Amino acid sequence: EFKPLVFSGVQPTGNLHLGNYLGAIRKFVALQENNDCIYCVVDLHSITAQLVHEDLPGQIRSIAAAFIASGIDPEKHIVFNQSAVPQHAELAWIFNCVARIGWMSRMTQFKDKAGKDRENASLGLLAYPSLMAADILVYRATHVPVGDDQKQHLELTRDIAQKFNIDFMEHIRRGGYGIDIVVGEEPIHAYFPQVEPMIGGPAPRVMSLRDGTKKMSKSDPSDLSRINLMDDAETISKKIRKAKTDPDALPSEVDGLKGRPEADNLVGIYAALSDRTREQVLAEFGGQQFSVFKPALVDLAVSVLSPITGEMRRLMEDTAHVDAILRKGGERARARAEKTMREVREIIGF
Ligand code: ADP
Ligand code: NA
Numbered sequence: 001e002f003k004p005l006v007f008s009g010v011q012p013t014g015n016l017h018l019g020n021y022l023g024a025i026r027k028f029v030a031l032q033e034n035n036d037c038i039y040c041v042v043d044l045h046s047i048t049a050q051l052v053h054e055d056l057p058g059q060i061r062s063i064a065a066a067f068i069a070s071g072i073d074p075e076k077h078i079v080f081n082q083s084a085v086p087q088h089a090e091l092a093w094i095f096n097c098v099a100r101i102g103w104m105s106r107m108t109q110f111k112d113k114a115g116k117d118r119e120n121a122s123l124g125l126l127a128y129p130s131l132m133a134a135d136i137l138v139y140r141a142t143h144v145p146v147g148d149d150q151k152q153h154l155e156l157t158r159d160i161a162q163k164f165n166i167d168f169m170e171h172i173r174r175g176g177y178g179i180d181i182v183v184g185e186e187p188i189h190a191y192f193p194q195v196e197p198m199i200g201g202p203a204p205r206v207m208s209l210r211d212g213t214k215k216m217s218k219s220d221p222s223d224l225s226r227i228n229l230m231d232d233a234e235t236i237s238k239k240i241r242k243a244k245t246d247p248d249a250l251p252s253e254v255d256g257l258k259g260r261p262e263a264d265n266l267v268g269i270y271a272a273l274s275d276r277t278r279e280q281v282l283a284e285f286g287g288q289q290f291s292v293f294k295p296a297l298v299d300l301a302v303s304v305l306s307p308i309t310g311e312m313r314r315l316m317e318d319t320a321h322v323d324a325i326l327r328k329g330g331e332r333a334r335a336r337a338e339k340t341m342r343e344v345r346e347i348i349g350f
Contacts, residue, residue: 006035006198007141009042009082009132012059013050016066017226018301019206019216021308022272023147027198029071031145037077038139038333039067041326044082044089044131048124049113061322062312066229069311074325082135084330087337091134091344092127098164099130099156107152133157137192138337145198148205149215154197161192171347191347202271202278209243212261230309233302240266240298245290252286254278266290270297273304 008028010020028039041063043056053059060081067079082088104110104126114121124131132153136144137160144154165172168191172178178189208214208225216226224239231239244262251257257264257278270293271281285293315322 003034003036004143005139005141006031006037006143006145007136007139008145009040009135010063011042011046012056012063013046014218015228015230016063017216017218017228018269019147021229022203022206022269024145025066025070027145027201028067032073032077035143038141039072039077039079040082040135042082042135045128048122048128061319062316064322064326065312065315068325069308069315074329078329078332079325080329080333081326084326085334085337087138087334087341088131088134090341091138092131094344094348095130095133095160096127098167099160103156103159104129109149109153129153129156130160133160136195137161138340140193140340141195142193143196143198148199151197151199154195158194161194164192165190168347175343175346177343177347203268206269207261207265209239212244212265227301229305229312233306236301236305237298240294240301249287249289250282250285250293252282254282266297270300273300
């Protein structure tokens, strides 16, 4: 039975937060039912912005623990660590030669992370999207669940796949390696598929609890700006109570959230956590003050997150178990990635 292939990754950099959970991990869990899924701890990505980590092995385990505690089944699907499969880096090198410098330097994430002193950013930070394209395409995956911030990188993945397919069209045909894919209206014989970003849902971009115009992020200096997956119930409650809001009651229509980014964010979080739409949430809470809505949001967030936090803590004590899952996942991923790389090397002429 054919099942679409899903790939996604999370960096082992610091605390996972509610944005990572709602924008990514929660979707990973839901997609297991009808897809073949590969979920990766992208440690090679984590050294692009920060080379030296306090405890990289511990951070890698904590992401794997978060995947499993959230409900990802590492037996039916694959959970592994990027650096265990050197084929990612090998394909990324080839993609570095396919992609153009101009494509990379236009990426907003590169501009944000490199800051003003761009000449001094690592070359890896510039080439990050090329490695991301390799992560996905080394499995020829077609579906990629991510938060809204990754949209531009996925467009670049499509551009890289397309340029490779066109540049090597004759070699692909000669080797008999192609698959028929549709680009626009035209079916073409290609090697790499066009990936489909899966960004929807009520919370594709969870915003900071302190400033509704900035995304919730691991690197925000204010811990009050985010809910971490490892926060206890009391901390979650404090952060939601202190979350910035406006003085008005909640509207009863989604249109009424326009120009109210903080209110919009909290309603989106509520909707995502309860698997409902914003419309449904406002049907229940429209006309209510934040003094009513916030305690309901606290209860909901704690009821969803605390079992995950508990399970994560348990798994992080059992390092041998998590390491064994990563090792087995790495072996399975490596076999699949090598199958692609054997063909890619031949297509190129190595
Ligand atoms: P971060 O952006 O927190 O450093 P990663 O780059 O590892 O973390 O991203 C992991 C996943 O979490 C990606 O799919 C990313 O799009 C998603 N993500 C990160 N921040 C948010 C957010 N504030 N809202 C929604 N999704 C997010
Ligand atoms: Na990100």
